[in-house]
Amino acid sequence: MKKITLVLLIALGWALVNALTHEITIDPNGWNTRSDQSRPLIMEAGNPVLPFLPVRLLVPFGMKVEGVRIYLSEARIVATNIALDYVREQQPTSLPTPDQTVRNTAVWNSDIPYPSKDYDHLGSQYFRGYQIVLINVYPWRYNPVTKQIMASGQVNIALDLSPDRDLARDKANFVTRDVRTLQMLETMVLNPQVSDTYAAASGWREHHPNTRLIDLSNPKKxxxxxxxxxxxxxxxxxxxxxxxxxxxxxxxxxxxxxxxxxxxxxxxxxxxxxxxxxxxxxxxxxxxxxxxxxxxxxxxxxxxxxxxxxxxxxxxxxxxxxxxxxxxxxxxxxxxxxxxxxQVDYVPEVHIGRFTAETQAEFDNFFRKTRYYVDNHTYSNNIAIMFGENLNWNPLTWGGDYKDDVAQFIPDNYHLITHYERDGTYNGNIVFNAIHGGANIMNHMGHANENFLMGQGGSNVQQMTNSEYGFLYSQGCYPAAFDHRTSGDNESVGEHLVMDAGGLFAFIGNTRYGWYAPGSINGASQYYDRSFFAGVFNLGYTRLGDALTYSRLDNLNAALANGVMRWCYFEVVLFGDPSIEVKYPDDQMPLLELASYNLSDVDGDDDGIINPGETIRLYPRIRNLPGWNTAFNVSISIENPPAGIQLLGGQVIIPQLASGALSPEDQYLQFQLSDNIGYGIQYLTLLVDAIHPVTQQSIGVRRFKVSFDITLLDHRFPWDCYYASKSAPVVYDFNADGALDILYVDVYGSGYYINDEGDDYAGFTTDQPQNLNRSFAMGDIDGDNQPDLVFSSRTGLLYAVQTDGTPIFSYDAGTLLLYTPMIADIEGDGSPEIIASGFDNMLFVVSSVGVVKPGFPLAMNTLVRCEPAAADLDGDGGLEIVIGDSDGLLHAIKAGGVSLTGFPVQLNGIITGAPTILDNNRIAVGTTHRLYLIDPTGSIVFEKAINGSSASGMALADVGYNGDLDIVFVTGTGNLYAVSQTGNDLPGFPIALNTIFTCPPLIADIDGDYFHEIILQDNQNGIYAFNHDGSTVPGFPFLTSFNGSTPATLVEYDNDGIFKLVTGYSTGVLVINLRKPASTRTPWTTFRSSLLRQGSYASTGYVSTDGNITPAPVTILHQNYPNPFNPTTTIRYNLADNGNVRLTVFNLKGQKVRILVNGHRPAGEHSVRWDGNDDSGRAVSGGLYFYRLETDKVRQTRKMILLK
Structure with missing residues (x-):
């Protein structure tokens, strides 16, 4: 109960008051801060935790306070055996340290009630000309010795007053009598009725504008x-x-x-x-x-x-x-x-805000986001989010506890979300997504500095693209330090949040340290935070500036008495328009979220893997969250798809979605991937909206990220093994079922056969574990017209087995065998020999039954550091062994261990680039930093400096299309070369790839342009592809993280007309679906040119050679190119046999549109163009079309998209 008495004297034309008294009834239980945590505490560290009573009395107009008399009734014991805690030292929120506060023994050991004083008179403050006396009264006392709480039941206050004309003249110029000012006085002082005396102020006004800038006739709010x-x-x-x-x-x-x-x-x-x-x-x-x-x-x-x-x-x-x-x-x-x-007057007359921008774009962001917040009534109106971090571990202090205290002021009809480190629901990504998701009110307690807040820095904020904007109040340190002294030429994180394109429309935060109390929620900054939201929702101060002013005034008594409260009073700033009103929830709103999604390539190859060129369905499931209103006319669409993605059709519409319901699972959006789209993770933005049932306007678009991986990895792979491998997987139909298989051999010599479903179905082991350091060779060793396998091991064994593991021979070289063995007919008698080099500098040649051939083993000068090659250099019918050593000697060795005339050839440096033999029997070979071309007589054709050593040898093809083979290789440091036989780099080469390579290139026409492409794999099995001119094949590189590459094989693995790259990684096999049409222009498709590992162009299959395995021709319908297209596209097809062919275009309804081919065609490659017209010559509409190839034996269909 409050009682006011005024003693009036009439004189001098105004009402004179010589005494003002005020009586306050005290709640005896008001000492219990747990029952009312908003009551201010006496912030004296080490002393008992007790509240005080802040008193503010309005003084009549024109009166001067001559004295203050305060009387407390006799204190009575209201509680016993109470063990009060002691006040902790306040700490900056960004500098948590173990609490070092100790009890003040002078108080705790005294048998005198604390505090010993009854009140503090804090003086007068002025609000818009209204004089307010501030007093801190201490009606509750604590005796630390007896543990008793005492309270006074009554407080009587008397103000001794006298008239003061100068004061009246001065303050009359500030007095306003508008409704809002009087309403604010109602919440500020205990005696607002005294404001009536200020009606006399208008008679004392003497103010006139000081300059021409102020127009009295046109006042502004x-x-x-x-x-x-x-x-x-x-x-x-x-x-x-x-x-x-x-x-x-x-x-x-x-x-x-x-x-x-x-x-x-x-x-x-x-x-x-x-x-x-x-x-x-x-x-x-x-x-x-x-x-x-x-x-x-x-x-x-x-x-x-x-x-x-x-x-x-x-x-x-x-x-x-x-x-x-x-x-x-x-x-x-x-x-x-x-x-x-x-003697600062602390009470604001005006509500202040700042637009901390410099450029027009920054100001426009302020304007745009603020206007959007005010002008649009969207779902985010209904959302409030609390963010809380850990503040201290000793004692344990949670920002979530601070936010729970503030949350009590948020009305129940807000959708309150909490992200607390205490609960495991807080991190920087969660904060980023929460802001992106849209919220009206956000409140934070945790660590910060001028560059970092809630896990967000300026660069994070610049990436925000949210279209719903709210405001944030943070107690963190320094996020609003907009001064150049602190932030320099950069801007504080709080500034970024409001002046960048996304983020917030307004920010309230500290320009310096925020302050908290370890072990409790009685932090100084907390009082202002709490008062702000109490002002908004309990007292009607709904405009940001009004609420911020109220939060100060509510804590004015504490700020005048205490340094930390005064610090916080000064430092809080508003980045934004102070006149903007906080929006209240709309009960008609739904809240839609993306509950889940999946993608399907059922309209593509339906293998469960998203590949370039496919048509994809996206099935989003939208949920209307429980507790929200029914959603009407829900729309789902894709926003601005990136290059390479073409939308097919429009949006999905759901007429009605009840609260808590999920959208139907069979509704989908459809889009087409271009053939040349990049690989890796792609992102789409899904737009979800609905129509407000009352306003018939948008409820606010929500944006959700949808990601999917466009990959070349075949869906059946990787196939993984427990044991590692260093050998290239071999591709062959090992079980004669008409489908290709893959043989993986681990380092111990065990083999695993993998079928075209990606499952291992058979295998073999060795009698004794081996140690295979490189790849193995395959060819007919025992004369049964079936392939056999040849291995060289670090154990010293050179051995051959049949494909079921049955031994053919085993030869113990007595030294480490480090490199890939080779199968070649050295003697020219139709029976193959097996060649390998040893760590003891010996060259071994054995027969097909494991018997050492005459003249072997042959001593080399020094260690061999690469694979050998073989070709008939002198035309005598037997193949010569071409091999290099560490002294730079290139040898050409005939049967019997005899050197070919003109050899060895002395080169400069260690020979590390395995010799590779061209169709004219010239030998390309590399040393550590040089490339050589040697003719069959031993003469050096050219010598060329290169940047590093070639990775495991070269590949050969007519890349320049001048009728001569070119030499293609990549260095271990990632430089791709294509060199002509004149020693000149081909146009567009070399190419610096800046990654590590251990495997040589492969070469084939993989895009149907009749030119050769170069395919590479780095040591992480990233796939690179380059055109003949050095340009990158569209869509590449395709990067993976499968460590430890082994040489690859390029093959039409599924007989489906598509090239696949079969390669090994450290513990398994990958199949890379290049999504490129298989062709017959395949000059170099496996390691060392063929499974014989001869490293010669003659053994590739382009020139007849023993042991070559050539796949049979097939009929294939290739993907059209380009696709999507406008106005024309080319369709290629291969025919295995001569015969009648029909190639027809159909629309989505299955109706014939155009017959492109209808007649007899010879076997081989063909192509035809379609100009987008039907059989009558009329242009057809854009969209999805099918084209079908039909022969007597084959019927194949593909899809294409015409863009218009």
Whole structure:
């Protein structure tokens, strides 16, 4: 109960009051802070935790307070055996340390109730001319010795007053009598009825505008201060605020600086605001709001003094300086503003905000996001989010506990979401997604600095593309440090959140340290945070500036008495428009989310793997969250698909989706991938919207990321093994079922046969574990017209087995065998020999039954460091062995161990690039940094410097298409060369790939352009493909993370007309579906040219050679190119046999559109163009079409898309 008595004397034309008394009834249980955590505490570290009673009394107009008399009734014991905790030292939220606070023994060991004083008179403060006396009363006491709580039941306050004409004249110029001011007084003081005495103030007003800038006839509710350059940018925003009932005008800093006095520009700006406020105070439209329109380089900031213990800041950015218009803030003239000795008036007359922007784009973001928030009523209106981090581990302190305390003020009809580290629901990604998801109100307690907040830095914020914007209040340290002293040429993270394209429309935060209390929720910053939301939702201060002012006024008594509360009072700033109202929830809103999605290639090859060129279905499942209203006319669409993705059809519409319901699972969106789309993870943005049942407007588009992997990995692979391998997998129909198989051999010599389903179905082992360091060879060793396998092992064994593992021979070389063995007919008698080199510098040649051939083993000069090659260099019918050693000697060795005339040839450097023999019997070979071409007589054709050693040899093909083979290789350091037989680099080469390679290239025409492409795999099995001119084949590279590549084989693995790359990684096999049409132009498709591993062009199959395995020709319909297309496309097909052919185009209904081919065609490759016209010559509409190839034996269909 409160009782007020006024003793009135009538004199001098006003009501004189010589005494004002006020009586307050005290709640005896008010000491219990657990029952009312909003009651302020006596913040004396080490002393008992007790609240105090903040008292604010309005003084009648024109009266001076001569004295204050306060009487507390006798204190009585209200609780016994109470063990109160002690107050902890406040800590900055970004500097958590173990709490070192100890009890104040002078208090805790005393048998005297604490506190020993009854009250503190804090003086007078002025709000818009209204004088308010502030007193802290201590009606609750604690005796630490007896553990008793005592309370006074009554407090009687008497103010001794006297009239003061000077005071009346001064403050009359500030007095406003508008409804909002009187409403604010209702919540500020215990005796608001005294405001009636201020009606007399109008008779004492003497203020007139100081300059021509102020127009008395045109008062404004809000003013914006900016410079000449930026003023025009505000034009539309001002018009918009006018239309919202906030009359607004823009004033220029240049005019203010020239018209107003002040020690610096900041004081000049403040003096202008004082003038504007005073000039319009008595008008129907008093000034209420001020926007400082720019960063501190545009509109100056004022730094204020702050001290908490040993923590001192001499220039804490404090926009409050421009809001509290009484006094100078520098009464002692020492240029330290806001010291206690400066007798600062703390109560704001106007509500202040700042647009911390510099560029037009930044200002436009402020304008756009603010207008969107006000003008659109969307689902985000209903969402409030609390973010809480761990503040301290000793004692354990959770930001989530702080936020739960604030959340009590959020009305129940908001959809409240909590992301707390305490609960395991908080991290930077969660915060990013939460902001992206849209929210009206966001509140944060946790660590921060000028560059980092809630896991977000400036670069993160710049990536935000959300279209729903809310505001955030944070207690973190420094996120609003917009001053150049702190952030330099960069901007604080709080600035980024409001001036970048995404993020927030407004931010409230600290320019310096935020403060918390370890082990409790009684942090200094918490009081202001709590009061802000209490002001919005309990007291009707729904505009951001009003609520921020209320949060200060609610804690004014504490700020006047305590350094940390005063620090927080000064530092909180608003980045945004202070006149914007917080929006309340709309009960008609649904909230839609993407519950799940899946993708299907049923319209493509239906293998479950998304590949280039396929038509894809996206099945989104949308959920309307429980507790929200029914959603009407839900629309689902894809926004701006990236290049290479063509949408087919429009959006999905769901007429109605009840609260808690999921959308149907059979509804899908469809899109086409181009043949040349890049590999890897692709992202689509899914737009989900609905129509408000009342306004019939959008409820706000929600954006969800959908990702999928466009990959070349075949869906049946990888096939993984427990044991590692260093050997190239071999592709062959081992079980004679008409389908190709893959043989994987591990380092111990065990073989695993893998069928075309990716399953291992058979295998073999060795009697003794081997140690295979490189690949193996395959050919008919025992004369049964079936392939056999040849291995060389680090154990010293050179051995051959049949494909079921049955031994053919085993020869013990007595030394390590490091490199791939070779099968070649050295003697020219039709029976193959097996060749391998040893670590003991010996060259071994054995027969098909394992008997050493005459002249062997042959001693080499030094160690051999690469594979050998074989070719008939002298035309005598037997193949010569071509091999290099570490001394740089290139040998050509005939049967019997005899050197070919002209050999060995001395080269410069260690021979590491395995010899490779051209169709003219020239030998390409590499040393550590040089490439050589040697003719069959031993003469050097050319010598060329290269950047590094070639990786396992070369590949050969007519890349330049001049009728001569070119030499293609990649160095271990990633330089791809294509060199002609004249020693010149082909145009477009070399190419620096900046990655590591251990395997040689393969060469084939994989895009149907009749030119050869070069295919590479790096040591992570990333696939690279280059055209003959050095340009990258569209869509490549395709990168994987399968470590440890082994040489690959390019093959039409499934007899489906598509090239696949079969390769090994450290513990398994990959099949890479190149999605490219298989062709017959395949000059180099496996390691060392063929499974014989002869390293010669003659053994590739382009020239007849013993042991070559050539696949039979097949009929294939290739994918059209380009696809999608406009206006024409080319369709290629291969025919295995001569015969009748029909190639027809159909539409989606199965109706014939055009017959492209109808007649007899010879076997081989063919192509035909379609111009998008039907059989009548009329242009058809854009969309999906089918084309079908029909022969006597084959019927194949593919899809294509015509774009229009």
């Amino acid at each position: 809000m003013i914006i201060i900016t410079d000449n350059l930026r003023a025009p940018w505000f034009s539309e925003y001002v018009t918009w605020r006018d239309s919202q009932g906030i009359s607004t005008a823009v004033y220029l800093t240049n005019d203010i600086y020239s018209e107003y006095a002040g020690v610096d520009n900041a004081e000049k700006v403040r003096n202008f605001i004082v003038d504007a406020y005073s000039s319009w105070a008595n008008s129907p439209t008093p000034l209420q709001y001020v926007i400082l329109g720019g960063d501190d380089e545009i509109v100056p900031e004022r730094g204020a003094f702050g001290q908490v213990g040993q923590t001192i800041d001499l220039r804490m950015p404090c926009d409050l300086y421009f809001s509290c218009l009484d006094g100078s803030w520098n009464a002692n003239n020492n240029a330290l503003y806001g010291e206690m000795a400066d």
